[in-house]
Amino acid sequence: MSALKQRIDSLLVEPGCATNHAKSDKARKEGCKKPLTPGAAAGGCAFDGAKIALQPVVDVAHLVHGPIACEGNSWDSRHVYSSGPQTYRTGFTTDMAEFDVIYGGEKRLYRAIKEIIEKVDPPAIFVYQTCLPAMIGDDVEGVCKAASERFGKPVIPVNAPGFAGSKNLGNKLGGEALLDHVVGTIEPDYTTDCDINLIGEYNVVGEFWQVKPLFDELGIRVLATFCGDARYRDIASSHRAKAAIMLCSQALINIARKMHERYDIPYFEGSFYGIADMSDCLRKISKLLVERGAPADLPARTEALIAREEARAWAKLERYKTRLKGKRVLLFTGGVKSWSVVSALQEVGMEIVGTSMRKSTQNDRAKVTEIMGTDAHMFDELPPREMYRMLKESKADVMLSGGRSQFVALKAKTPWVEINQERHHALAGYEGIVNLVAEIDKALYNPIWAQVREPAPWDIEEIELRGSAHHG
Amino acid sequence: MAEVIAGKKACTVNPLKMSAPIGAALAFLGMERALPLLHGSQGCTAFGLVLFVRHFRETIPLQTTAMSEVTTILGGLENVEQALLNIKKRADPALIGVCSTGITEAKGDDVAGFLKLIRDKHPELEGTEVVFAPTPDFVGGFSDGWARAVTAMIDALVPRTKVRTPWQVNILAGCHLTPGDVEEIRETVEAFGLRPIILPDLSGSLDGHIPETFLPHTLGGTRLEDVREMGSSALTIAIGEQMRPAAELLEKKTGVPLRVFDRLTGLAACDAFIALLADLSECEVPAKYRRQRSQLQDAMLDGHFYFGEQKVAIAAEPDLLFTLSHFFADMGATVTCAVAPQEAPVLARVASETVRIGDLGDFEQHAGGCDLLVTHSHGRQAAARLGIPFWRAGLPTFDRLGVAHKVSVGYRGTRDLVFEVGNVFMEQLHAHEQHITPSALHSAPPVDAPAGAGH
Numbered sequence: 062m063s064a065l066k067q068r069i070d071s072l073l074v075e076p077g078c079a080t081n082h083a084k085s086d087k088a089r090k091e092g093c094k095k096p097l098t099p100g101a102a103a104g105g106c107a108f109d110g111a112k113i114a115l116q117p118v119v120d121v122a123h124l125v126h127g128p129i130a131c132e133g134n135s136w137d138s139r140h141v142y143s144s145g146p147q148t149y150r151t152g153f154t155t156d157m158a159e160f161d162v163i164y165g166g167e168k169r170l171y172r173a174i175k176e177i178i179e180k181v182d183p184p185a186i187f188v189y190q191t192c193l194p195a196m197i198g199d200d201v202e203g204v205c206k207a208a209s210e211r212f213g214k215p216v217i218p219v220n221a222p223g224f225a226g227s228k229n230l231g232n233k234l235g236g237e238a239l240l241d242h243v244v245g246t247i248e249p250d251y252t253t254d255c256d257i258n259l260i261g262e263y264n265v266v267g268e269f270w271q272v273k274p275l276f277d278e279l280g281i282r283v284l285a286t287f288c289g290d291a292r293y294r295d296i297a298s299s300h301r302a303k304a305a306i307m308l309c310s311q312a313l314i315n316i317a318r319k320m321h322e323r324y325d326i327p328y329f330e331g332s333f334y335g336i337a338d339m340s341d342c343l344r345k346i347s348k349l350l351v352e353r354g355a356p357a358d359l360p361a362r363t364e365a366l367i368a369r370e371e372a373r374a375w376a377k378l379e380r381y382k383t384r385l386k387g388k389r390v391l392l393f394t395g396g397v398k399s400w401s402v403v404s405a406l407q408e409v410g411m412e413i414v415g416t417s418m419r420k421s422t423q424n425d426r427a428k429v430t431e432i433m434g435t436d437a438h439m440f441d442e443l444p445p446r447e448m449y450r451m452l453k454e455s456k457a458d459v460m461l462s463g464g465r466s467q468f469v470a471l472k473a474k475t476p477w478v479e480i481n482q483e484r485h486h487a488l489a490g491y492e493g494i495v496n497l498v499a500e501i502d503k504a505l506y507n508p509i510w511a512q513v514r515e516p517a518p519w520d521i522e523e524i525e526l527r528g529s530a531h532h533g
Numbered sequence: 534m535a536e537v538i539a540g541k542k543a544c545t546v547n548p549l550k551m552s553a554p555i556g557a558a559l560a561f562l563g564m565e566r567a568l569p570l571l572h573g574s575q576g577c578t579a580f581g582l583v584l585f586v587r588h589f590r591e592t593i594p595l596q597t598t599a600m601s602e603v604t605t606i607l608g609g610l611e612n613v614e615q616a617l618l619n620i621k622k623r624a625d626p627a628l629i630g631v632c633s634t635g636i637t638e639a640k641g642d643d644v645a646g647f648l649k650l651i652r653d654k655h656p657e658l659e660g661t662e663v664v665f666a667p668t669p670d671f672v673g674g675f676s677d678g679w680a681r682a683v684t685a686m687i688d689a690l691v692p693r694t695k696v697r698t699p700w701q702v703n704i705l706a707g708c709h710l711t712p713g714d715v716e717e718i719r720e721t722v723e724a725f726g727l728r729p730i731i732l733p734d735l736s737g738s739l740d741g742h743i744p745e746t747f748l749p750h751t752l753g754g755t756r757l758e759d760v761r762e763m764g765s766s767a768l769t770i771a772i773g774e775q776m777r778p779a780a781e782l783l784e785k786k787t788g789v790p791l792r793v794f795d796r797l798t799g800l801a802a803c804d805a806f807i808a809l810l811a812d813l814s815e816c817e818v819p820a821k822y823r824r825q826r827s828q829l830q831d832a833m834l835d836g837h838f839y840f841g842e843q844k845v846a847i848a849a850e851p852d853l854l855f856t857l858s859h860f861f862a863d864m865g866a867t868v869t870c871a872v873a874p875q876e877a878p879v880l881a882r883v884a885s886e887t888v889r890i891g892d893l894g895d896f897e898q899h900a901g902g903c904d905l906l907v908t909h910s911h912g913r914q915a916a917a918r919l920g921i922p923f924w925r926a927g928l929p930t931f932d933r934l935g936v937a938h939k940v941s942v943g944y945r946g947t948r949d950l951v952f953e954v955g956n957v958f959m960e961q962l963h964a965h966e967q968h969i970t971p972s973a974l975h976s977a978p979p980v981d982a983p984a985g986a987g988h
Binding site: 066096097098099100101102103104105106107108109124127128129130131132133134135136137138147150151152153154155156157158159161162169170171172173174175176177180192193195196197222223224225226445446449450453464465467468469472473474 | 542549551579600623636746931
């Protein structure tokens, strides 16, 4: 059994995962491998997932070892922001050609690493393995090891070839690369009693900057973010944190659990989306930090901050309540946790007519059921055709989803708001939920909807003629 | 004649190139009731899908055989079989275009053989054509994949015939043409009383229209029954050198003579095209085109002040690079930096001293000192760093609206292109003028934000 296979098998029986806990022993041993259906599959591959998880490390050069498809077709497509270095936005790839397939791509990879060090000199290089070199047997780990030794610089292999599995698995394989090669390799300059890690926060369109001032005000220092706006050094010295928050469902649960085991960093699962969730996160982290030696007044200061921020957010949301009351939302997302958005939208009086639970855990399901009072509106899958039908039949006033289904909504002439990781609006924190509601309001009340839904004059005549023929 | 310089780097920096399989997939998307199927891991499809959705702002039907590590090693027969059956059941398309990828080609999957076996075994696939385009990711690039798919369709779908229909013309459209360009070409050909069969026809499928219902395959595009009639046309007009092999295959199969137009942008090129249509149809050139020709002449007169001696850097797919380089040369500008993502015979004829096979890293390195950058949206980072005005051309253009409707072929298209690019030059002229005031001469001029550059 290959090392990669073993690694994948261990990730598929993740003990920290609530879904796994809920399974019988036998089912748990089988793992959560979901075979993909040829001709009816959608979604990214493991390489895609690894890249999503790690590319937000902004000062590192991300080098994709593979043919042009893997990087050439996909680079520069995610809006994760950096407060400093821009190295992560450069697309590096070995662009393997026929010659490399026949003779192996290891030499080209080594030379590529050398070129990057000579030209860019980043603090580290992440090398992503892809299907083709994995299949022809390129030893990426070996090349990275040799390059690290030769150039005296961390060259980190990320072994997540696309055909290993889904995007979600790829997130975790990306996390494994950090655990194996980066975390714990550098000591921080200093530590405090309030150092935390954020796991699964990517700083999409800079949204973490809406949350960071809250931590700053409380004196909580974010030692490392996995991996939004992160520096290599942050991740490498993250093992000295006192506590961690695991965000983004369970994309990087393996990092949270293993850092708990190895470095005794307790964690909890939280979310920055929605007022209640944001407050809950702040409460839990301050409580956890006090247990770990933080000043005893932290919870009280946290409560004061929460009270102030919640009041401010509610005041901002007030103007939307009459405008959005009773508006029906179809929520279709995997990344941003469904239940936290569900509760937030209900807070302003919107009605949820459906929500997808594709990437959600049993816990999430229970929470959604609790919030909505029923599980009748949960979808595991909603094929585009079905989604279109719902919208066309006016079963919802607005759809919230990822970019891929944007045009299903628009073709059904239905307002649409983007909420997944390619989005252009910062949705995190107290500010974020106000932004989301403002975006929904802006979409719903745009004057185009009435115009584009109006049939052409000659079609109206036809409809009327048909109508009168029926009556006659 | 341009000297073509091959790249020597091991590491591509900021790719200009895209892969052959998605080029082939886009060609299949120009067919009516079609669904392209990439034979590879699901990421191959997902990346292509996202790329096209961002560029066209449309739903894109695109499927995958979802190969895993194990099925790759064992061979993909079963995955191809299952994919075809699932697609047939769910979408019932008229055409499934199968494109191979890097792993399935390196493994050596005999897809053509698979398809024979699957066809024999499953009569329920009746009514759906399946065409295979071999497109390993590690050979060539986007336009090569497109050309492969068109050649494969001609090979598989056009029967040999001796019938001739004198008013029928084949148009083989290269991947550098927008849906708007294709529409313009169709209207022009039809204006001469000729019947064009356009392959592939993105103007029907990806022109941004609203269908009445949701379809899991393309709506609009070249109809299969029209492809089958291509053998009886009077002439094949190939637009772009990339279409030459497909036109030659068609000639070999059916005897339809061919004429390759390496571009349809620019006065002389348009003249040749219109004259050919007049000849073929034995019609007078309609007044409309005489008028448009005059408008283009006028646009060139008005615009040449702003193009003269401007230095331009272009990075684009080979036929687009060829077209744009000659457009700029025709207007008096000089292409001082030309970069193509992959080799192509047409590159030797690009209007520039040299053409580099390379990436946007090379582009950025050699474009310094130019007055204008021309490439697809990925050039935005280089434009921001260099502080040079940036005019977007090619796929993907994900940060501008209406890219499908941009027209740069024909008299009218060339006229509008002169205006659009001329305006970019003119804006710079005005931006500089503002700084040449007596006070500005004594203090440091403010740093000017590059027009059109940015996030």
